[in-house]
Structures are given as C-alpha cells and as structure tokens.
Amino acid sequence: MQKFYGIIWPPRLNIKRGLATTTALLFFLIVAVFVSSFWIDTYKLSISVVNSINKNQEPPSIIIPSNCTTQNYQNQTQNYPIRTIHDLNLSIPRPTCPDYFRWIHEDLKPWKVTGITRDMVERAKPTAHFRLVIVDGKVYLEKYMKSIQTRDVFTIWGILQLLSHYPGRLPDLELMFDCDDQPVVRSRDYERGQPNAAVGPPPLFRYCGDRFTLDIVFPDWSFWGWAEINIKPWEGLLKEIKEGNKKSRWVDREPYAYWKGNPFVAETRQDLLKCNVSDKHDWNARLYVQDWILESQQGFKKSNLASQCTHRYKIYIEGYAWSVSEKHILACDSMTLLVNTRFHDFFTRYLQPVKHYWPIRADDKCKSIKFAVDWGNSHKQKAHEIGKASSDFIQEELKMDYVYDYMFHLLNEYAKLLKFKPMVPENSLAVEISSETMVSMAADGSEKKFMMESLVKSPTTSPCTMPPPYEPKILGDFYRKKLNAIRRVQKWENEYWEIKV
Structure with a gap:
C-alpha cells in the first residue's frame, strides 16, 4: 500500500490512472469543504436570527428624518428588511389571537357566499369619507368629504403604520370608510324578500356597529392619538x-x-x-x-x-x-x-x-x-x-401589537372576498400617500407629535394565528x-x- 497526501492507494495502480483518480478525489474534497462551510455559515445565520427573535431584538429601526424630505425618507426605506426573517422559513410558532378576533368572521359573514363585487363597494360611497386602495404595497387615497376633527387623518395614519408593521404582507384591496359615529348599513334592508336582497349589502368600514346593522367594525382613530383633546x-x-x-x-x-x-x-x-x-x-x-x-x-x-x-x-x-x-x-x-x-366596537x-x-x-x-x-x-x-x-x-x-394583528387579519379576510382586481383610481382626486407625506402635511403641535410617537419604526415577524369562526351553537351559548x-x-x-x- 502507498500513501499520497495522506490518502491510501491500492497496489498495482498504473501511474496515468492514479493521477486521474487523484485529481477527481481532490476535486470532490474541495467541493465537500465548500459545501460544509456553506451549511455551517447558513446554520450560524439561522441560529443568529433565532437568538435575536428569542431576545426580542428588532431589525434596524427606520426613522423619518426631522427635515421630512421625500428623498431622505426613500433613502432610509430602501434598506427596509422586509423578508429577513420570513425567507428563512424558521416555522416560528405564533400565539393564537384573542377570542374577540372571531368576530372578524361574523362581521364578514354577509359576503361569505356571494363575495364582494365592485358594485357593492361603489354603493358604500354615499356616506364614506374616503376610499383607500392598496396595490403592490402602496397606498392610494380618494377623499370624498372631511370627517369630524382628525378622525380620518389618524385612521389613515394607522393603516399606513400597519403596512410598516407587516411590510409586504397585505394583499391588494379597496375599501370605503365612514368616520361618523352611528352605523348605517341596516341588515333588514337586505333580508330575503327586500328589494336590495339580490344586490347584497355594501361593505362599509367604521368604528362601531350594533345588532341591527352590517357595517364592518375597525379599530378607532384614537389608538394613534386624538389630537383635539390631547389623548395620547x-x-x-x-x-x-x-x-x-x-x-x-x-x-x-x-x-x-x-x-x-x-x-x-x-x-x-x-x-x-x-x-x-x-x-x-x-x-x-x-x-x-x-x-x-x-x-x-x-x-x-x-x-x-x-x-x-x-x-x-x-x-x-x-x-x-x-x-x-x-x-x-x-x-x-x-x-x-x-x-x-x-x-x-371591535373588541x-x-x-x-x-x-x-x-x-x-x-x-x-x-x-x-x-x-x-x-x-x-x-x-x-x-x-x-x-x-x-x-x-x-x-x-x-388589547396592546398595540394585537390592534395591528386585528387590522391585519380583518383586511386579509376582507381581501379574500373581493371578486374584482383592485386598481389605482384613475381620476385626479386619488393620490398616493405615505407616512412621510402625512407627517409633512400634519399641523404642528399634537397632530404631528402623536404621529411621531405612534410611528412604526421597524417590522414585526408575523401576526398571531387567526382563531376559527364560532360554531352557531357555541356563539348561541x-x-x-x-x-x-x-x-x-x-x-x-x-x-x-x-x-x-
């Protein structure tokens, strides 16, 4: 037996064949070292990410600069780590959402069978203060009338923060929002035998509901601040x-x-x-x-x-x-x-x-x-x-993470019901909005202060797990x-x- 660089070769091996075999083995040895190094580095990266999650470490913060210029803001957000954790597919278990999330299923039940058509959405317009559209992660706003105080401003701000909280996770959608107090979509108008039963109720978002109406309940504006009365x-x-x-x-x-x-x-x-x-x-x-x-x-x-x-x-x-x-x-x-x-309200x-x-x-x-x-x-x-x-x-x-999770699941479940492709409004009234533009346009004082205090500075891994709908007997009980x-x-x-x- 002969030894060559620590490898034992069998006897009676001719020189030409020995050199070919040696070259092949050296090639496979180099590949093996490279692959093992790659998997070790990948393993270390995965462990590092898991450890950072276990230690509740957040990805780098994205902060709106004080001069609030569009260019600076875009430069900051270009490095937003949208998929740093999701792409690793670590199967991190998430807690089940609180039970009040189950009412998302109840609020959307009127459209479970029929889905939501564009005509339904358009019929919600007469009382809506604004239409909000999300396409490819960008937000577009079409305002119809001014709401009481800054209800509309902080509601829209809250949705923008949701997109920063879960960047790249919301589907395309269109919705109509009414910022007034009392719900207006009466369920009796859409009962069997009524003239409107065939066309179905319009999906209209607002802050509260009752057992006589079908308005879709959404977290109220004050979660991001009520500037007029200094509620933080x-x-x-x-x-x-x-x-x-x-x-x-x-x-x-x-x-x-x-x-x-x-x-x-x-x-x-x-x-x-x-x-x-x-x-x-x-x-x-x-x-x-x-x-x-x-x-x-x-x-x-x-x-x-x-x-x-x-x-x-x-x-x-x-x-x-x-x-x-x-x-x-x-x-x-x-x-x-x-x-x-x-x-x-929603909870x-x-x-x-x-x-x-x-x-x-x-x-x-x-x-x-x-x-x-x-x-x-x-x-x-x-x-x-x-x-x-x-x-x-x-x-x-009802901590803020769960408020965002409720919004996330409600909008995702709502988007699943849409029977049309959401589109950016073509008329001149629709404008693209962002956190940066809203801060720039906000009045000095509490309005701008509360926006900066409620600004989402870094993304979150994933929302809580949506609970199933109530079975009729359980809900009755x-x-x-x-x-x-x-x-x-x-x-x-x-x-x-x-x-x-």
Missing part, C-alpha cells in the same frame, strides 16, 4: 394607565362610582347627571362635566386619563354612539359599571358581565348605580376581581351566558330595592 397614542397611554393603577390600592380608593365626560352629546348622558350627589339623594355616584374648550385653554391639566383611576368604580355610558372612553375606563383596576349598551363583544364589568340598567340608572356600589363595597374582593379582570384584559389582549348574567344581576337588584322599600 394607545401604546404609551396604556403604560401610563398601568402605572397610574399602582398609585393607589383598590381598597384605598374612593368608594363611589366616578364619571367625567361631555353630557351634551346624548340624552342618556344628561339623564345620568340626575344621579349625582345632592342634598336629597346620594346614589353613590360622583359625576363631573368635562368642558373640553376650557380644558384646551388650560393645557389639559385636568384631563390626564392615567390619573383618573382614583375611585373603586368607574361608569361607562355611550354618547351619540359607542365612545372612545370605553377602553380607557376598562383599563383602570376600578370595577366598570357599564350602562347597558346598544353599540359595540367589546367578547366581554362578559360580572366577569369584566357590572351591568347597569339604562332605564333606571340611579338605583342601579346605587345597588352596584353597595354590592361592591359589601363584596370587596369580588368587586376588585372584576376590575382587575377588565384591566388585565386591556393590558394583555355565549350570548345566553351573557344575557343570563345580566338577568341575575337585575334579580339581585330587584330584591335589594324590595328590602329597602
């Missing part, structure tokens, strides 16, 4: 409310029901003011009128939401429709006294009475509030548990459970007042 973007405000909750123990708080707001937007709120403490009655309520004009003149010194968790109980009551204040009230550790509502349908809030009669508010507070002060542990359950839900399941809990409280309340009399 949700991500930072939620942390402030959490810190505010820690300033006083529940048992040390004022043993009354607190409400502060504008009573002039609805009769039901004006009726609530009759429950305030007076020389004749003490209904256990402490109610205050919020004068937003005076407050704005005084620099919003008395309207800090993070410092209003000072009572054991807080009242939520609708205004002209659903109210933005609901999430802020539920975020306090205080037990929420929720005056029976007609409207819902409140999940909440259960006596678990997340205490139901209050709309037609006899004062007696109902009086009983609720007396019951809570006699059952302090249980009342505190109810308050804690709602604040935990808000802190854990859910509603029966909710109704039975309300009736049980009303029974206790009736017995309480019978003894009082």
